[in-house]
Amino acid sequence: MTNHEIWTVGIAIIILLIQSTWLFFNARKHGHNYWFWAIWGLIQAPWPTIFYLIFARKKFKRVGKAFMENLKYILIGVAVVGQIIGVILLFINVQLAIMAYVIYGIALIVLAILLIKERLKEKKEDEENDYRDY
Numbered sequence: 116m117t118n119h120e121i122w123t124v125g126i127a128i129i130i131l132l133i134q135s136t137w138l139f140f141n142a143r144k145h146g147h148n149y150w151f152w153a154i155w156g157l158i159q160a161p162w163p164t165i166f167y168l169i170f171a172r173k174k175f176k177r178v179g180k181a182f183m184e185n186l187k188y189i190l191i192g193v194a195v196v197g198q199i200i201g202v203i204l205l206f207i208n209v210q211l212a213i214m215a216y217v218i219y220g221i222a223l224i225v226l227a228i229l230l231i232k233e234r235l236k237e238k239k240e241d242e243e244n245d246y247r248d249y
Contacts, residue, residue: 194222
């Protein structure tokens with residue numbers, strides 16, 4: 116291993132440990148599943164922190180309904196374009212095709228989460244506004 120590779124691995128380990136420690140203590144402080152966030156924080160960066168802030172802490176709660184509608188259409192567009200580009204790049208460069216498919220997959224996962232969250236919200240509103248006579 117060269118000196119440059121050793122420094123790179125060392126910095127990556129430090130970043131992962133800092134991220135994991137922050138996720139652990141912050142999730143425990145706010146009553147979330149802290150072991151899950153800490154272990155995920157040790158595996159990769161920066162997605163665990165981003166997902167924690169969006170879904171667990173709901174830091175971006177002020178996002179308007181119109182933006183969420185547009186976000187769905189943007190994600191659908193990204194998924195379609197990512198898949199088309201991935202197919203085209205399979206014949207040119209496999210590594211770029213894999214990156215296009217990763218973007219495609221992430222867009223589909225986020226889109227599925229948004230749709231499930233929207234459906235659960237609608238279901239909760241339906242249960243709260245139940246006007247049937249028993």
